[in-house]
Amino acid sequence: MLEFIDITTVSMALMIIGAIGVVLLKKPLDKVIMVSVLEAGLFLAIVSFKYLDVAFLTAVLDPLSIIVFLLALIKINNVRKSKLDDHSSLDKVNYIIENENSKGGK
Amino acid sequence: MFNLAIWVYLGLALTLFGSLATVWGPGVKDPVIRTINTEVASVGVSLILLTYNSTLALLTLIATTIIVTLILFRAISRLEEMGADV
Amino acid sequence: MPKIAKLWNKLANPKNIPRLFAVILGLLLIVGFIIPMGLNTDQIYIRPAPQSQMDAGLAIAPYDRGGEVLVSPGVTEAQYPENSKNLGWINSYMTPIAELLKALSPYFGTSICASPGGLIDEILYYTRGFDTILESSILMMAFIIASWLAINFTIDRKEERDIKEDVKRAIASSDRIANEVEESNRKAREKQAKKEFR
């Protein structure tokens, strides 16, 4: 009955679910979770091909990509939030120029 | 043993799906979402390389994908921070 | 006729060029679907069928190409075997650590092959080594460009750069802005004067 559930079908299912999830979810953080599901599917596929060293390295590198995603998303989120507070960068530039101006004694 | 051709087809399907999603997917006006969507296509290519037994290329692809993502995110966040409209 | 002129004008704008290139390349790739494609089976550097080595239980599975370490060369079908005196020796070479790893477990073929020696090293360093020179020069040039730009422009290095220059530039730019403001003021005043005169 359940004999079709083996490592290959599970990995395929994980990859398909992950791919659909990454594309259809709207929020970036939800997408990152689905990316990790996708990468888990790839990991299982590599294991089912019996390349254990590649699988080991994938297992180490996947968290790295998730960290990169998280860092970038948090940073961009912060930037967008602060842009909402003052959404004209021109003012900042003018402010800098004025500062320099007073320093230069012009 | 399982059928190897299925893996190639799955890899191609993932790559096609990922590239379609990158170009026309929901919410791709936001560069962040577009960059995350390329990950799907990259996993599809990894699967093809795995099936073709190019494991060294697979390792290098996995490592460089991270670096490329890092570079793209740097460009995106820097541009957003400067308020540049590109 | 005016249409052509418009087209030429569009072509003169650098922003449109990548998109034009993309369209042309895309159309050409679609032409590929009406051309009969097929793999010529007589290739160089042939590899065995996928997973066949893994199923046979070889210790350095996807990259086993025969040969014994420092005893006999492995199998490499190069384009010009007469140009490479030691063809196949790198293919069969393994470092002592790699040999240890090989004895430990049959599932580490990729890392054994990637460590010095092995088939890919033979191709990348020996028979097609010139490609690798170019390729690593491309990486080096790209990095020189990127790091030069980063150090000089995009990374904040204010405390190390001579600040004077910065200040000078800032003064110049503010000078320019002041000039422009003055100019626009003058124009506005002129307009005003004209109106009043009328």
Add this chain to the structure above:
Amino acid sequence: MVASVIPQFVPAFYSSMYTTALYGGLIVAFIGLIGIAMEKRDIQILILTDLVGLAMLIVVAAVGTDLSEALILPGLVVELAEIMAISEILISREMRKVDEGTSFTPMPLKIDMEIMTTAPNFIALILIAYGVFLSGFTGGAVAGGGIVIYVLSRKVRGLPIFVLDGVGAISGISWCLWIIGFIFFFLLPQYWLLSLFLAALGLLLKVASKIGLIGILMREEYGRK
């Protein structure tokens, strides 16, 4: 016994899958190119060119010989190199548009991720050790990834130009090592083992230091307080 494993002609699997994989790659490339043609914003086009690079990998890999795998590695690294240089040009152009003179400080980030304090040393050590064992392009990319995560997790801000130049010089010298190794292969064939190690070590150092320097660039971007 092993020699019999390696066939005379390309195995049936590769030749039967060739057209499928090639056409798949062409379709992916077509989708990416049409996307580029329809897109107007510069940064979006930069992301979409990544897709075209992936399509190139499929087209090259479809040949299914050891040579095609050896050709994938340069292709990958070329794409990485170009995307790095071009994104830097984009940033520099936008900075010039905004303001000519004054320099720009990225916004510091206030986050406290558990993984950024505990894991990096371990992961970085594993990755670097493994990368040194692998050597070559792959090892360079892997060890570089380790250096990236290590650098990202530190809180010290940036490096002086002198150190940046120094790391660049290391990669230049290792490039020379690899060139010497390559010349040895043909001038003094009896020392092939020495030249193999020169080449492998040189390439490892070169790629790893380059990618590590990318990490240092990122260090500025994701600077935390």
Add this chain to the structure above:
Amino acid sequence: MLIEDLGGNILGTIPLGDIVLYLNPLHLFLFVTILLFTALISISRTETQVEAMFGSLDENKVAVGLKEFKQRRFLAIICGIATAGAMITGDLFNFTLFMALIGIVNIGIVSAVKQVDVLNSAYQYGLIAMMCGLPLFGGAAIILAATGTLSLFELASIPANPMMIFGALVMLVGVAGESGIAPFFASKAEMFRTPGSPFILIIHLSSLFIIVRFVEILLTIL
């Protein structure tokens, strides 16, 4: 068509494993010419552009700073050497790598300037160079799949079939884009509007020589 028909008798080869550089009179001539130009460029100084400023009598001198000068001279020399190498190479994939190197160095030569317009066109050209990865490497791979070899010697003796022609066409589009000929000239033309003329000159020369060489390759393999 055989190699001998086009460039004269082969004077000699430099065998580097599978990659054989071959020298015949045509290639040798191109090789020496581009090396001479590179030598000239490496010893020449840059000029200073003088722009009249708008709305006043002052003029704006756009000179090349010393650091910038060194960087651009280095990249220009590399560009010359890469072009010279592409002239004598005897391998298809090797040629595409030379092409990619020339492309990235061309971007680098103008990347150090301060004009926004020039940087913009350098960026657009860079996008084309990135897209060119597909036609260059992909075209070489298609030819490899069709014939089983990448060496120009072998390719010259194999009769052309539709797949080879398709691969060569794809490569042609790649070379056209990367060297900026006919419809794609605007991305490169804008790059010349910057001080430092000898270094700008090498961009021009390299694309000229590459086109000549690629046409010769096309005639050889088809």
